Amino acid sequence: MTTRSGDGEAATSAPCPAPSSLRRIDLAEARRLWHEASDEELMQLAQGVRARFHRPDHATYMVMRIINYTNVCVAQCDYCAFYVLPNQAGGYVLSRGEVFAKIDELLDVGGDLVGFNGGFNPKLPLDYYCDLFAAVRERYGDRVEFYALTIAEFLYLADHAGLTHAEAAARLRDSGVHWVTGGGSEILTEDFRKRHAKFKYTVREYFEAQRAIVDSGMKTTATMVIGFDETLDERLEHLQRTRDFQDECMRDGLDGLFSFLCWTYKPYGTAFGGREISPQEYWRHMALSRIFLDNVKHFRTSVLTQNEDAFRALDFGADDFDLPIEDEVTQKAGATIELDLDGLLAVPRSLGYTVEYRRAERPAALTA
Numbered sequence: 001m002t003t004r005s006g007d008g009e010a011a012t013s014a015p016c017p018a019p020s021s022l023r024r025i026d027l028a029e030a031r032r033l034w035h036e037a038s039d040e041e042l043m044q045l046a047q048g049v050r051a052r053f054h055r056p057d058h059a060t061y062m063v064m065r066i067i068n069y070t071n072v073c074v075a076q077c078d079y080c081a082f083y084v085l086p087n088q089a090g091g092y093v094l095s096r097g098e099v100f101a102k103i104d105e106l107l108d109v110g111g112d113l114v115g116f117n118g119g120f121n122p123k124l125p126l127d128y129y130c131d132l133f134a135a136v137r138e139r140y141g142d143r144v145e146f147y148a149l150t151i152a153e154f155l156y157l158a159d160h161a162g163l164t165h166a167e168a169a170a171r172l173r174d175s176g177v178h179w180v181t182g183g184g185s186e187i188l189t190e191d192f193r194k195r196h197a198k199f200k201y202t203v204r205e206y207f208e209a210q211r212a213i214v215d216s217g218m219k220t221t222a223t224m225v226i227g228f229d230e231t232l233d234e235r236l237e238h239l240q241r242t243r244d245f246q247d248e249c250m251r252d253g254l255d256g257l258f259s260f261l262c263w264t265y266k267p268y269g270t271a272f273g274g275r276e277i278s279p280q281e282y283w284r285h286m287a288l289s290r291i292f293l294d295n296v297k298h299f300r301t302s303v304l305t306q307n308e309d310a311f312r313a314l315d316f317g318a319d320d321f322d323l324p325i326e327d328e329v330t331q332k333a334g335a336t337i338e339l340d341l342d343g344l345l346a347v348p349r350s351l352g353y354t355v356e357y358r359r360a361e362r363p364a365a366l367t368a
């Protein structure tokens, strides 16, 4: 039986002995910090690690839209309110014109980042994706950047096409793709996946695919979702595996993971149900992740699932965020999207941060 990892209650008694902000912590120290450190102590340690990479009072952001190109999916994750099964009512695949219209709207509001995210749709072969991404690149050039798929979708497509991860990565790259994201990772333990997403891929396959993306010259990211029924040890295993992966990439002279984004589970309309965690628990987790995952430069806080509360995570180690204008997956599960972008940006400013727009970079290995 699993137990939730705690409500993020801060200890209020004696201060927790703090590790030096320059020293890497292990799992036992992470566990101790979670249980014993106050919010203030976690914040200070996280800010120490953040300061190795970023100015303390500075944050970056992007305006983006997730384009959910299909909601048909065979994976049947019990925490998902978005999918329908093949041949079920309500299934859709967006036309090329609908995709372009959504990108045009994004450009109109000053955004330039698209995330393509859909389901494991057995009727869409790899060629569908390669043609779509090539068409987007041809029409928009570098005016928009796009995250083409999550690692979860990438694995399904490679498998479906009978290709190795390296072969599938090369096909995407040669279609004009620069970025894939680590989305679909949720909690990276085999047990969590058996409980909630048994038709998805294994943790070992996830990291093999991540490595194939990195080796291909494309860029990729790390993600995590908290607030299901995962234990503290499962959260820490996820962070340990991610840190180990990044260490290996860096040892091999590769950039590895560009960023780490953590968001929170939305339970509404899902088979699993449950409740939302508190903003305080999210901030504490962001801080602990920043302290533990000391080899990833960018930490991204989730405005999509935490709204204005997300900005407080800048004090807990985050340095970057998206302002999303659409994501059907989380909206179906209860996320609400605020479209007053100036109003949202006023919040981090009121917390003392200067905010600067960040354009997604073309990977150096793919520079024309």
Ligand code: SF4
Pocket (backbone or CB within 6 Å): 073, 074, 075, 076, 077, 080, 081, 082, 083, 118, 119, 120, 152, 197
């Ligand atoms: S989370 Fe993704 S993979 Fe899982 S059922 Fe939903 S759309 Fe499919």
